[in-house]
Amino acid sequence: MQQETGRRSNRERSDETRERLIEAARRLFVDKSYAETGTPEIAREAGVTRGALYHHFADKQALFAAVVEREASTVADEIERHTTTSSTATIALIEGGEAYLKAMAAPGRTRLLLLDGPAVLGRSGMDEVDNRHGNRTLKQGLEAAIKARQIRDLPLDALTGLLGAAFDRAALAIDAGADAEPYRTALAGLIEGLVPTP
Amino acid sequence: MQQETGRRSNRERSDETRERLIEAARRLFVDKSYAETGTPEIAREAGVTRGALYHHFADKQALFAAVVEREASTVADEIERHTTTSSTATIALIEGGEAYLKAMAAPGRTRLLLLDGPAVLGRSGMDEVDNRHGNRTLKQGLEAAIKARQIRDLPLDALTGLLGAAFDRAALAIDAGADAEPYRTALAGLIEGLVPTP
């Protein structure tokens, strides 16, 4: 099974194996869902044996967690890259939302992060991932906007969760083939509704 | 295996068996999740054999679909019962939301309808269930409110989906042990924000 790759350090061996496992698992989890993907197929696709898989990950779920963790991190990076410090808080929120929807349009992301993720890791598990990567920026944006009196003073954590869920739902619908425009409009409407009426 | 239940019609036999299977499956799916519940255990708990299960349902997923269908129907009934035709559209929406949160507080409902449901049946599958039972009333409420100019004119289907997702997220958070009050406040804030500012 092992190729003629010459002499490599243990660290290099490990890293490459982990990498190949995560990449292969991601492909299959995206194509067929977590439940319908077996570890034999993952190992085959990665060019390794199941022994290697279970050497690096406690179980199939831990491998899935690694895939989700990386995906969430990538999404956060893409958002941060496409983000511009905008004038008003609401515009910043809307633009951040656009960036999120664009990032979530990458194939398989909605299934990994919004369907299988919560079911396999539990909502609490996904919340931890989200707080490390995802809606940390959303929460900070909302906090700043509230302090600047640009949106109404509502419970921060709850509002972050609700808006995040709305964005998630939009990403899911668009990924399922729905027209994106009505969702952008409705999201903008929800956010603009948070502006205080003096 | 068959008890001394006297002579029963075929219809009675079928109905009772299906009933017992659905009830047993619900208990186990709620306790341990869909993935970690096996058909042997379901059949045992229902006092039937796996043969009966596969006679009535095409596969494990079809049994799960039956459980979800019934649960969604029950939730819709409970909401309809606790609903009062209120004065303004926003108040009706907020009260409907309260009823929804109360109904979703029944043990296991969030797992069945909001975690395992979308993962096992797909978001499109759950959308069909929701449209038959769940947010049909939400959509009608929003439609009426828009036509009466009590809330802004936003794309109906998209807005229904986004608000529904926000309510779902609140139900999940509360079920996970979060304080309900901030979520109620934030939800009310979102809805009140939809009132047009002349």
Next chain:
DNA sequence: CTGTTGCATACATGCAGCCTGTATGTTATT
């Protein structure tokens, strides 16, 4: 009206194939 006959429905049982996780063996680093 009753008893029998033939068929359909509602299950029960057994089997084949696959999958997960672990335990144990082997090879490459350090």
Next chain:
DNA sequence: AATAACATACAGGCTGCATGTATGCAACAG
């Protein structure tokens, strides 16, 4: 030599199907 990084083999369990059996039902004969 010791340890990390794998490979291989195995045990237990689960799903779905195929086949066997009993019960209900409908029609017809007598």
